[in-house]
Amino acid sequence: MMIVKLPKENYYKINKLLVSPQEKIENVLNAVISGMNQGVVYVDQIEEPRTAIVYAVGLGYYLLGDPENESFNSHLGNLISTQLKQESQDLCGGTWFIANIFNETWKKALEKVIDERKYYVGYNVYYELDTRRFNNSLEQPRHILDEDLAIVKITKELINADEDLREELTEYWSSAESFIQCGLGYAVLKNDKVISTCYSCCVNGDRHEIYIATFDQNVQNRGLATILGQQYIKECLEKGYSVHWTTDESNEPSKRVADKLGFDYLHRLMSFEFAF
Structure with missing residues (x-):
């Protein structure tokens, strides 16, 4: 066998x-x-x-x-x-x-x-959204998008037009069509180019896993993850989806954004890692 x-x-x-x-x-x-x-x-x-x-x-x-x-x-x-x-x-x-x-x-x-x-043992931490805390986060002073930036919903046309976004999404989804059919997401554009995105990296029934990626390192720490996350989560809740966040236990910036958006710690899972 x-x-x-x-x-x-x-x-x-x-x-x-x-x-x-x-x-x-x-x-x-x-x-x-x-x-x-x-x-x-x-x-x-x-x-x-x-x-x-x-x-x-x-x-x-x-x-x-x-x-x-x-x-x-x-x-x-x-x-x-x-x-x-x-x-x-x-x-x-x-x-x-x-x-x-x-x-x-x-x-x-x-x-x-x-x-x-040589191997490493780490942990992934799992969060689920507390909708009350999320709604409170919407009432906090808002991050404002700079004038040269625009937030848009991810469409099939945008995926086909932007190579970074296409490569990002098709790592998890078999095609742009399957993503549009079952997932959802938002992107920040600068000069018509996607520089940051928040989307469903996987979907299990009505449970959506949130993923945020930034392609332009010059725009880090400008609150884009929070703005995108809020837009994405709002639509998920309107559609009746539950939203979940997973990150590496050592990823402090990711954990801070999760907390800011209203996610509560659920549990952690051991990971066993080594270079192939």
């Missing part, structure tokens, strides 16, 4: 491996399993998977099921060094293996298969 790629039409088969409350509500993971966002799934066997590794393109890996399944673990090191490394490079230029760990036993399993590589 070895590790095989699970055909997309069979992704539903790994739903039974989602056991803990965290696994069941993890937005990015479930968005891949449902086929909404870009990803690849590997399992020990196609018919009755006991163990799986899920790659959410651009966002990391998730290990599910039995962490002591030797028929899977004995091939995992080779899978990471060859297939996953190449795939990550091809799909998003990724050079790191970043696994989200729901179960401490998976950390032990990974330590055994990574060959002498």
